[in-house]
Amino acid sequence: MLTLFTYYRSSAAFRVRIALALKGLDYDAVPVHLQRDGGQHRTAEFAARNPARLIPALDVDGSVLTQSLAILEYLEETHPEPPLLPVGALARARVRALALAVACDMHPLNNLRVLRYLAGELKLDEERRSRWYRHWVETGFDALEAMLRRDRPEGPYCHGERPGLADCCLVPQVFNARRFDIPLEPYPSILAVHDACMRLAEFERAAPAAQADAE
Amino acid sequence: MLTLFTYYRSSAAFRVRIALALKGLDYDAVPVHLQRDGGQHRTAEFAARNPARLIPALDVDGSVLTQSLAILEYLEETHPEPPLLPVGALARARVRALALAVACDMHPLNNLRVLRYLAGELKLDEERRSRWYRHWVETGFDALEAMLRRDRPEGPYCHGERPGLADCCLVPQVFNARRFDIPLEPYPSILAVHDACMRLAEFERAAPAAQADAE
Structure with missing residues (x-):
């Protein structure tokens, strides 16, 4: 249960x-x-x-x-x-590193509690909060785009022909970046993975708009 | 190699x-x-x-x-x-969650590049940078202390009688907090784990002061 x-x-x-x-x-x-x-x-x-x-x-x-x-x-x-991680320790390390590049290096800096601290405690205006947001998305996506291009097996997803742990992290981060209007043209590999994932019913069903509590 | x-x-x-x-x-x-x-x-x-x-x-x-x-x-x-993760999926999830509570919820907010952004881009004075640092250490350690007390097997480390993945994350975070003079009395479980780890030669050898590049 x-x-x-x-x-x-x-x-x-x-x-x-x-x-x-x-x-x-x-x-x-x-x-x-x-x-x-x-x-x-x-x-x-x-x-x-x-x-x-x-x-x-x-x-x-x-x-x-x-x-x-x-x-x-x-x-x-x-x-x-179906597996979220590939076979082989090096491949698994690659996938986990991609996932952590989002989960450690991007998301913690731009989540709700941080944005609240910037507004509430630091009294930053909206322009400076947007610049903060954009800075960490761009820093993170610059890294992720470069990491994605490296040691990548054939296939539409982060690591080959099957979506996995890294895709579970990449897609929500693209949703977030779009919600804050960050230009994503510099990140063709990230966008291609996102698009491939969003063609799958599992990702569609998991997306914010498909949730019962969506507003 | x-x-x-x-x-x-x-x-x-x-x-x-x-x-x-x-x-x-x-x-x-x-x-x-x-x-x-x-x-x-x-x-x-x-x-x-x-x-x-x-x-x-x-x-x-x-x-x-x-x-x-x-x-x-x-x-x-x-x-x-020797293993860094215990046997059993629930126990492994507990250890990974403790590690991630440091690696995702604490460290990314207080690492060097963020402190530099606060000083350089946001022009925050030292007092407001210190308050930022302390806020996220305390938020993170409040959570970690409560998590540590829950479902914890007997033993001096985060999870039982052997140091593992969570201890690898906890100890460096305590070092960081001390470097910034954060009061740690509210966190007896965290400190006890730290002290137990630092009695081991492996942790001592890995510590900043024992490195060839230490200043």
Whole structure:
């Protein structure tokens, strides 16, 4: 029995929704609104599930897993087919590095709590907040584009003929960048992977607009 | 043949040095100074190794691995003994979540390039930069302390009687916090794990002060 605590626009939750869809796993979605009620993830009730007060969290028969990449690795270990990671340690390291280039080097700098700190504590105006956002997307996508072009096997996805862990991270990051109107022409490899993924029903179903809590 | 591109004070490089020491693997260390020459990691020469221009990178017989956690997983897959991850998918998910709570939720917000942006682009004075630093350390350690207390098997380390993936991340983060004089009394579990780790020769050998490039 799987219950996902999710928010339609959270890109970390989006990663997990893609992985669940790719693995063909059914789950109940419990929406946790990050802006309503001062942030439903900040309540004591939610902290009892995830003390880090972050989305997503996946309840597996009463055990609560947190951190999207840890959840993806868990799903891979417990439901190996279809695989999210390729065969071979070097190939797996490549895919994990692509995923982490998004999850560590991009997303943490531009998520809601950071943007709130920039506005609230630092009193940055919208123009300087946009410049911050764009700077880290561009820095991250410059790296990701270069990494994607390197040691890449044939195929439309980040690593070959099958979408996997890195694609689960890349696609939500492109959604975010578009929401903030970042020009993506300099990143043809990233866009091509995104487009290939979004032709798959699993990605479509996991996307923000397809969620019950979408606004 | 392993060559680690490292900087003594980089906490991501420190993670990899710990893992290499725990696995008993010999390596050549090539120092890449993040501040000298405008940042030796930003040169074209280094970008040819790691297009993301980030430390650490591990050259394995000519293949360059990047992203510290991807490198740790690679070392675990290729040199399984002693293990950095426990047996059992739920336990492994717990350890990975602890590691990612540092690697995604803390370190990216307070690393050198972000502190530089705060000073250079945003012209924040030292007091506001310190408040930023402290805010994210405290937010992160509040979460990590609560996560550590949950579902924790007996033993002095993050997960039981043997140091692993999470300890590789926790210890460098404590070093960083101390360097910036963040009060750590509210985090007894984190400090106890740190102290247990630092009694081990492997952690001592991996620490910033023991590196050839230490200043």
